[in-house]
Amino acid sequence: MNRLGKFLVVLHTAAGFFVLAAQADAAGPVKLDINRGQAIATQVCAACHGADGNSAAGAYPKLAGQHPEYLVKQLKDYKAQPGGKPPLRNNPVMTGMAAALSDQDMVNVSAYFASQAAKPGYARHKETLALGQKIYRGGLADKGVPACASCHGPTGLGIPSQYPRLSGQWADYTVAQLVAFQQGPGARNNSEPMHATALRLSDKEIKAVADYIAGLH
Incomplete structure (x- = not known):
């Protein structure tokens, strides 16, 4: 920049x-x-x-x-x-x-x-892209999981002071944080909405949406 x-x-x-x-x-x-x-x-x-x-x-x-x-x-x-x-x-x-x-x-x-320019990331697992996209853009209605895009934006840029930017974030890090949100107190206890959402996601779904997020730009 x-x-x-x-x-x-x-x-x-x-x-x-x-x-x-x-x-x-x-x-x-x-x-x-x-x-x-x-x-x-x-x-x-x-x-x-x-x-x-x-x-x-x-x-x-x-x-x-x-x-x-x-x-x-x-x-x-x-x-x-x-x-x-x-x-x-x-x-x-x-x-x-x-x-x-x-x-x-x-x-x-x-x-x-x-103020620094974020370097783009990349999705690495073609076999789960469709699932990741579904969760991010539309959520999982049958499990009560809202679309990630509703808070973090269609391209993962988030909303200043409310929701963080996710675009291009490392998939491994996103997986780790979703797991921490699942655990709640003792791990990550600073967002009740994310705790409730993460609890409804399976390990496969967490990995799929994290990989999809890594490729958002």
Whole structure:
């Protein structure tokens, strides 16, 4: 993405960042610092997620182009919750990483990753593409599974501050998250709608829709 493109992305999302920052800092909104975000990404996040948010393997999600508000929320969910409650997302590595970040750091690094261009992904299993497409675009009415597209959009771009971008995400990572949503508390407990939806999917259906998502663009 060229400099103008990055500027437009940051400009478009800046208002959302200031709202999040204001919620975290009662004294008022803090300033967005993309350069600081890039430094954090390079020094802390790059080993797993890539310096530009395009991870090299499915064990780690692609963060490039993800909605910044969503990234901030996920980082907060990796932290211990008020009242001594455990994190809403259970990942010892990410819990340690998030604990070291201030609210300002989270806003900055999320802004940086959001401004990066996401590399496309690819579906790899032709035999399950039809099933994956059916689940993503139309859902499974007989099992009460809504269409993924109804929240994440027809091309997987999601809706800023509400639903994450899925387009091109590694299939292995999507499978892992759907399984975590199935397990709920102790694994991933930060979306009741996704918990309810994932519980209705079989292992085959999860793998099929995850593979289909990987090829969305």
